[in-house]
Amino acid sequence: MSASGANEQRILLIDGHAMAFRAFFALPADGFSDGRGQATNAVYGFTRMIINVVASEQPTHVAVAFDLPGGTFRDRIYDQYKAGREVTPPEFHGQIALIQQVLDALGVSWFTVEDYEADDIIATLATRTAAEGGQALIVTSDRDSIQLVGENVTLLQPIKGVTEMRRMDPAAVEEKYGIPPERYPDLAALVGESADNLPGVPGVGPKTAAKWITAYGDLQGILAHAEEIKGKAGQSLRDNVEAVERNRRMNAAVTDLELPQDPERYSLGRGDAVALNAVFDELAFGPTIRKDVPAVLLADGESASTVPERELPALQQPTGEQVAEVLARDFAAGAALVIDGRWELGQGDASALALATDDALAVIDLVDLDDTAERALATWLADPAIAKTAHDTKLATHQLRGRGLDVAGWSTDLAIAEFLCRPDQRPTDLAGLAMRHLQEDLQVTSAAVQQELDLDQDESGKDTLARAADAVARLGTTLREDLEQHAAVELHDDLELPLARVIGVMEATGIAVDDDVLAELDAQHEAEQERVAESAFSHLGGDRINLGSPKQLQEVLFDRLGMPRTRRTKTGFSTDAESLADLHEKTQHPFLTDLLAHRDVTKMRQIIDTLRRFISPTGRIHTTFHQNIAATGRLSSNNPNLQNIPTRTEEGRRIRSAFRASDGFESLMTADYSQIEMRIMAHLSDNEGLIEAFRSGEDLHRYVASKVFDVAPEDVDGAMRSKTKAVSYGLAYGLSAFGLARQLRISQAEATALRDGYFERFGGVRDYLRESVEKARAIGYTETILGRRRPLPDLTSDNRQRRENAERVALNSPIQGSAADIIKLAMLRVDEGLRDAGLTSRVLLQVHDELVLDVAPGEEEQLREVVAAGMGSAYELSVPLEVGIGVGPNWLAAAH
DNA sequence: GCACGGACGTA
DNA sequence: CGTACGTCCGTGCC
Numbered sequence: 035m036s037a038s039g040a041n042e043q044r045i046l047l048i049d050g051h052a053m054a055f056r057a058f059f060a061l062p063a064d065g066f067s068d069g070r071g072q073a074t075n076a077v078y079g080f081t082r083m084i085i086n087v088v089a090s091e092q093p094t095h096v097a098v099a100f101d102l103p104g105g106t107f108r109d110r111i112y113d114q115y116k117a118g119r120e121v122t123p124p125e126f127h128g129q130i131a132l133i134q135q136v137l138d139a140l141g142v143s144w145f146t147v148e149d150y151e152a153d154d155i156i157a158t159l160a161t162r163t164a165a166e167g168g169q170a171l172i173v174t175s176d177r178d179s180i181q182l183v184g185e186n187v188t189l190l191q192p193i194k195g196v197t198e199m200r201r202m203d204p205a206a207v208e209e210k211y212g213i214p215p216e217r218y219p220d221l222a223a224l225v226g227e228s229a230d231n232l233p234g235v236p237g238v239g240p241k242t243a244a245k246w247i248t249a250y251g252d253l254q255g256i257l258a259h260a261e262e263i264k265g266k267a268g269q270s271l272r273d274n275v276e277a278v279e280r281n282r283r284m285n286a287a288v289t290d291l292e293l294p295q296d297p298e299r300y301s302l303g304r305g306d307a308v309a310l311n312a313v314f315d316e317l318a319f320g321p322t323i324r325k326d327v328p329a330v331l332l333a334d335g336e337s338a339s340t341v342p343e344r345e346l347p348a349l350q351q352p353t354g355e356q357v358a359e360v361l362a363r364d365f366a367a368g369a370a371l372v373i374d375g376r377w378e379l380g381q382g383d384a385s386a387l388a389l390a391t392d393d394a395l396a397v398i399d400l401v402d403l404d405d406t407a408e409r410a411l412a413t414w415l416a417d418p419a420i421a422k423t424a425h426d427t428k429l430a431t432h433q434l435r436g437r438g439l440d441v442a443g444w445s446t447d448l449a450i451a452e453f454l455c456r457p458d459q460r461p462t463d464l465a466g467l468a469m470r471h472l473q474e475d476l477q478v479t480s481a482a483v484q485q486e487l488d489l490d491q492d493e494s495g496k497d498t499l500a501r502a503a504d505a506v507a508r509l510g511t512t513l514r515e516d517l518e519q520h521a522a523v524e525l526h527d528d529l530e531l532p533l534a535r536v537i538g539v540m541e542a543t544g545i546a547v548d549d550d551v552l553a554e555l556d557a558q559h560e561a562e563q564e565r566v567a568e569s570a571f572s573h574l575g576g577d578r579i580n581l582g583s584p585k586q587l588q589e590v591l592f593d594r595l596g597m598p599r600t601r602r603t604k605t606g607f608s609t610d611a612e613s614l615a616d617l618h619e620k621t622q623h624p625f626l627t628d629l630l631a632h633r634d635v636t637k638m639r640q641i642i643d644t645l646r647r648f649i650s651p652t653g654r655i656h657t658t659f660h661q662n663i664a665a666t667g668r669l670s671s672n673n674p675n676l677q678n679i680p681t682r683t684e685e686g687r688r689i690r691s692a693f694r695a696s697d698g699f700e701s702l703m704t705a706d707y708s709q710i711e712m713r714i715m716a717h718l719s720d721n722e723g724l725i726e727a728f729r730s731g732e733d734l735h736r737y738v739a740s741k742v743f744d745v746a747p748e749d750v751d752g753a754m755r756s757k758t759k760a761v762s763y764g765l766a767y768g769l770s771a772f773g774l775a776r777q778l779r780i781s782q783a784e785a786t787a788l789r790d791g792y793f794e795r796f797g798g799v800r801d802y803l804r805e806s807v808e809k810a811r812a813i814g815y816t817e818t819i820l821g822r823r824r825p826l827p828d829l830t831s832d833n834r835q836r837r838e839n840a841e842r843v844a845l846n847s848p849i850q851g852s853a854a855d856i857i858k859l860a861m862l863r864v865d866e867g868l869r870d871a872g873l874t875s876r877v878l879l880q881v882h883d884e885l886v887l888d889v890a891p892g893e894e895e896q897l898r899e900v901v902a903a904g905m906g907s908a909y910e911l912s913v914p915l916e917v918g919i920g921v922g923p924n925w926l927a928a929a930h
Numbered sequence: 931g932c933a934c935g936g937a938c939g940t941a
Numbered sequence: 942c943g944t945a946c947g948t949c950c951g952t953g954c955c
């Protein structure tokens with residue numbers, strides 16, 4: 035308490051505009067909306083802030099000050115005051131009024147005073163409170179309030195966002211600025227305030243200003259001795275006396291505004307929970323922020339929370355023989371599972387398992403399991419008849435495998451189910467998923483979700499784990515309904531869920547990598563890299579720029595060497611390989627050749643280095659495959675990405691030779707679909723010509739080219755074939771004549787003619803593509819052969835750019851997505867085939883249209899049959915699915 | 931330390 | 942002004 039502790043008043047004073055504005059920029063505007071197009075990010079952030087500050091500072095009184103639109107007396111002193119500020123973003127509009135509605139419901143008084151700023155209101159109330167011996171706490175990002183800091187006045191400055199605050203008392207101000215708070219306006223007058231468009235003395239910063247203030251006492255003293263001050267700064271001061279004096283008049287706080295004296299007007303505990311909930315409903319705010327509203331703000335005994343906390347079943351923590359009892363009694367039919375512990379790169383430390391149903395809740399400690407409990411749990415987990423649900427079944431399986439436990443009987447994978455229903459949403463953590471489903475109409479992004487329900491923040495250990503399991507159980511029910519609604523039950527049950535198990539085994543197995551091969555390659559590339567770099571520098575007169583910096587390259591190429599500008603990027607001009615090749619054609623400058631060579635070799639080294647970092651102690655790389663990333667339904671791979679290992683260039687391909695058959699295995703096998711996307715186009719378009727092309731057994735592009743150019747297949751030359759191939763594949767991506775021309779480096783007229791010629795023979799393909807886009811526009815989503823949907827709301831956008839982009843996506847998604855469906859089916863078939871045939875050979879990788887397998891000794895012939903059959907008959911199209919198979923000691927040699 | 935853009939590897 | 946991804950680096954921000 036202060037020295038004048040007679041007064042217990044402790045008033046919180048908030049600068050409404052400053053904090054609302056800050057909240058606006060701290061949270062994404064497009065992530066917070068009331069569902070009707072009104073952004074609410076500033077409202078949410080501001081409300082969070084006031085809740086937090088009231089809870090942590092425990093004031094007895096509170097007031098919020100706002101600016102009024104239009105000018106103040108300061109504009110009459112200086113007509114450029116606050117000029118040049120960025121215009122308020124449109125999404126900010128209306129949010130101040132909403133904040134005021136929240137404050138009304140909270141029973142917090144807010145004030146505006148004609149002709150004055152929020153600062154002046156705060157200054158008046160702070161000064162008055164301090165004079166009466168109370169304490170004032172000011173919350174603002176505006177520096178003008180620094181002058182108010184004193185024994186009874188503390189400033190809370192937001193540091194990051196609106197929830198982290200720095201406490202400024204007189205000592206802190208002195209520490210930061212080197213002067214006492216009451217001298218701050220003097221310092222600001224000298225330095226100027228760019229936010230208010232108040233220029234100060236050029237060449238004088240806070241350090242100099244503080245030095246002068248210390249030397250001459252205050253601004254008056256400085257001006258009185260202005261003639262004595264030496265140097266440039268002194269002269270600058272003498273030249274700008276008027277501006278300084280004006281600044282000082284401007285930044286002086288007004289402390290005598292007419293504001294209500296009655297302390298009741300500022301007291302807490304006047305909030306109306308019913309009104310507040312109505313406002314929060316309007317704003318689509320979630321349950322947690324309601325729960326967090328401090329009771330002191332509300333009228334007696336009320337709570338803001340309208341979302342009743344679910345009564346959790348009693349938490350059981352069985353040990354020993356109790357585990358078997360509890361599993362048999364409460365979880366005989368199934369349960370939702372949540373496991374505590376991390377799993378990465380084959381390393382796991384699962385420590386506890388939570389189980390939940392609608393009526394039961396248990397946490398089993400995995401660290402101190404005795405034999406009886408372990409056996410009971412192992413039996414229960416392995417029982418395929420016991421239905422189990424998890425947020426991520428593959429991860430749960432990995433975690434339990436790390437404890438030596440196998441799982442069967444997975445029935446629902448929340449992440450997969452969610453993805454099938456909403457493939458374009460970002461992958462969701464459990465907290466985010468729970469939030470989205472608990473508040474159906476709540477349109478918040480992960481930032482808010484994390485705050486709302488952060489299940490990762492493990493505060494109460496087993497309770498949190500149990501609550502999470504309970505959430506998984508309830509979400510399981512919800513998502514099963516969602517799957518029905520989106521016609522995705524079969525996709526989940528019969529494709530993705532079983533596939534998750536197959537992929538999990540692939541990840542756990544990993545692929546053997548020969549580090550010596552990579553080390554040797556790296557050494558070769560290192561030498562080459564140095565050689566090329568030296569050569570490149572020699573063409574720059576020995577200037578050793580950073581060849582990896584697009585910025586420095588632009589300076590050299592376009593400024594220093596005066597080369598013609600290339601296509602624009604966001605930050606300048608492109609230096610990508612295509613642009614550099616163009617430049618080389620035009621200028622013949624030898625630097626460009628070296629630069630391109632340097633890029634190539636640097637890229638190769640990066641790839642090699644990245645791979646080496648991921649080699650496990652057992653000499654294997656365990657990538658992670660994701661089922662819930664690519665909106666078309668493809669898998670993705672990361673840590674490391676094994677789906678983009680080079681293959682196009684000779685140099686790049688050598689990296690593939692480092693991927694080898696595992697010890698105890700005979701060789702690697704690769705099996706890939708030939709032209710699967712074109713086959714799908716033939717099937718979906720039902721185009722006779724294209725179907726015939728595949729049935730003829732002739733080389734596809736040669737056959738199509740012979741029709742397009744109207745020559746015999748044997749008369750198709752290389753140029754005709756490659757042009758036709760470009761059109762064929764371009765079709766599946768929505769390629770324009772412009773893009774085709776650019777890619778083939780031909781004129782746009784020629785490209786148009788080429789495409790027209792193509793459609794003369796294969797017009798059915800164009801018709802199909804057009805119709806499929808129109809159908810998607812009508813029903814709102816695209817569909818693959820297995821019924822995997824992708825919503826595309828932008829197909830009806832008024833914005834041409836967005837609409838045309840969505841059209842290309844609509845064109846491509848059924849094709850890419852159906853190919854993804856087919857290879858996923860194939861993976862299940864191959865997995866089944868391996869088991870049925872009793873083979874030890876195993877699938878290691880999937881690269882979109884290719885599988886890589888370890889071939890066990892003596893199994894090659896049988897494996898060929900299993901793989902060819904599994905992939906070839908995965909799905910029946912109107913054209914055959916052709917599978918190419920190759921075998922060799924390593925991935926490169928296994929190519930065919 | 932973190933976010934972003936540019937560049938480039940794959941299907 | 943061609944779809945779908947992941948990773949690296951340099952840069953500029955806090």
